[in-house]
Amino acid sequence: MYYSARVVGVCLTLSLAACGGSGSAPTERDDPVFEDGESQRERNARGTTIGAAARARRNQESIVQVNRYIWSASLQVLDFLPVQSVDPFTGVIVTGFGTPPGGGRAYRATVLISDPALDARSLNVALQTRNGPASTATVRAIEDAILTRARQLRVADNRL
Known part of the structure; x- marks a missing residue:
């Protein structure tokens, strides 16, 4: 019994050694x-x-490049809203409900910055009140304020 187990072990070892190929080292080419x-x-x-x-x-x-001026301007313009999450790699800012100074209605915003260009197409703002979506005029005013502030930040940075 012991002898046959040894023979089987040697045979397995030899068969595995034969699978190694030619054993020559690869050439430079x-x-x-x-x-x-x-x-x-x-x-x-x-x-x-x-x-x-x-x-x-x-x-x-794939990582979306985000315009840093629009990113900073979005956070500055919407500073009255509590920030729930930010992701600078995808360009998303999500806020909770907050009331603007001098206003009586609470808003919540989601901002998407989808392009590295300082352009209106790079910015998408979704604004919501507690009763549903905010008016188109309000969303447009927020987008204009963010883009205006982004341009001011760019001029202040002396990168025209």
Whole structure:
């Protein structure tokens, strides 16, 4: 019994060793070279860190670039509303209900900044009251105030 188990073990070892291929090292022409001049063999020898893998994953995801002037102006114009969540990577600002100074009606806003350009098409504001959506004129006034403030911030930054 012991003898047959040993024979089976040796046979398995030999059969696995035969699967290894020719055993010859790859030649230089078989080893691809990347744009940064590093070969595949060098990349494999270096290994991958968790940080490098995370950076590679982040570069593959689509991230919306947000205009920083519109972003800052949105937060400044809507500063009377409590901020519930912000995501600068997707360009979304969500606020809770708040009453503007000198006003009697509470509003809630969701702002989407979808483009890096300082342009009206880059800004979408959804404004809601406790009774339903706000009027189109009110939404337009908020969008105009945000865009005006964004232009003021850009001029103040001396980047015309």
